Amino acid sequence: MSNNNSNYTNPAYSNGYEFSGGAGYELPTYPFVTPPELLGAPPTTYPVVIVGGGMSGLTLAAGLAQLGVPAVMLDEDNTVGVKGASSRGICYTQKSLEVFDKLGIFERIKAKGVEWHIGRTFAGNDEVYNFNLRDRADFKLSSQPPFINIQQFYIEGYLVERIAQLGVVDMRWQSRVSACTSNGDSVNLQIDTPEGNYQLNAAYVVDCTGTGTPFHKWCNMPVSSIKRDDRWCIADVRFKVQPPTERHTWIEAPFNDNRAVWQHLMADEVWRIDYQMRPDDDPAYVSREDVLRERLAKQFGAQAECDIVWVGPYSYRSQLVERMNAERVFFMGDTAKVVSPFGARGGNTGISDADNLAWKIAAVHHNRAPAALLNSYHQERHEAASVNVQVTARTTRYLRPNDGAERLFRDATIALAKQHSFARALVNTGRMAEANPYTRSGCCTYNHPLVGRSVQNVAFTWCNGQAAHLNDLLRWASGNLLLLWFGDLSTTSAGKLQNTARVSGVHMVQVVGKVQQTSAVEAVHDATGALAAACGAQQWALIRPDSYLAATGQTANAQLIKAIATALALP
Known part of the structure; x- marks a missing residue:
């Protein structure tokens, strides 16, 4: 159903962007293409409609496209990022980079x-504190670095191009959802566009529209929210002479009235500098370029020459939905949870939301799993969201302590950290994000401490000696579970195991050391044992398409069959 009366208006931005200044960024724009519904096409029910073309929505769209699931992506704007806004998210974790490697855009990033x-x-x-993430075991095995800093709109642009290249998802720009109703078997959306309004039906809808989403109201979804009075001024600056390329944070910066400051380098030799402000500071005043230059002069010296790319105010709140879905409508990214930026737990968890849901929708769409598999999205990602809200809330209270016990605790830890190494770990400027473990998922068989954890993108070699990584096997498995068998395997046992895998819709690979003989049709060499160690050093490991370890064990018996059924929510 459609009509030619358009209710579409250009997006209105908030959260302080109206006070922003600086030269700004040049963002790509995408044309409005008249959808088939406005050209008289008969009604159809799409497998998936994604609402919102931000980081999580685009990651989901790319994941679904790669797994062969037709979908429609709607975005009310005609570009990535936010027009006139800052670099926004800039710090991307190893887990996110592994996801982007799987999707084919990591090398560009x-x-x-x-x-x-x-x-x-x-x-x-x-x-008072320093760290080297390359020294930590939970970062050192992956082929991706611990972190890369890059402006969010670059990644979003790469994803748009990748989705277009894959050609499975229909991206519809300048398309705003104005109503949503569910009839049990599908979801109906009202879409407003510059050329008219129409209705769209979907088996599943994924809401990625962000903090101001109307879907919470439409779906009667309870949301817990805490508004903070912490205020920041964010500046994107390009210096003539570059400071040291390290992440520097100040809890009490002498050049910012003893308030916090963050300093990061990102792409194009642009520095992100975040200044903590007083709660009652005027956002228009703190965003003035002359005021920012005064701050920069205090920090870097009056002689430091720079161009101001962007400057604007920022505030935040903590927010969490009661459930990650309302029947056939799923919440993802900032629609599901909002956290303070400390530790890079915002956009990165939205990327993991998308990676988690994409393979499950694909498994249901391709009849490899029942719809019950989708229930695990809430189980796993709500746990992750809850943890991230709690972790960032503690950091927020540390950086903006209330008078009394919180203030005394911070002052004491800072004083101790200046003199004693044991106290440095108590200095909390943001616990850096990593892949959240799932401790209570109905789709994991908890028989080993590593089950429910993400397996890093470990390197190995193909039998012909060429280098490869776990993501290569996951892409080869094409959305199916990956069964790794470590060590020797008789020809008879290999045949039985491969038959079990084939019947269960699992892709099986034998993993051997450098000198061991292979018996399976598909085999790889793990000369260092790194892949085996990352999977728990058992006889077999069952890895999901999102790299999480679903189960592991010592013998190919009924335990393996049950673990496969559990991972796919099979009855």
């Missing part, structure tokens, strides 16, 4: 962005 793994924290002029 690596070429454009800035890798980093060292961070330093200061209180006044004293360094």
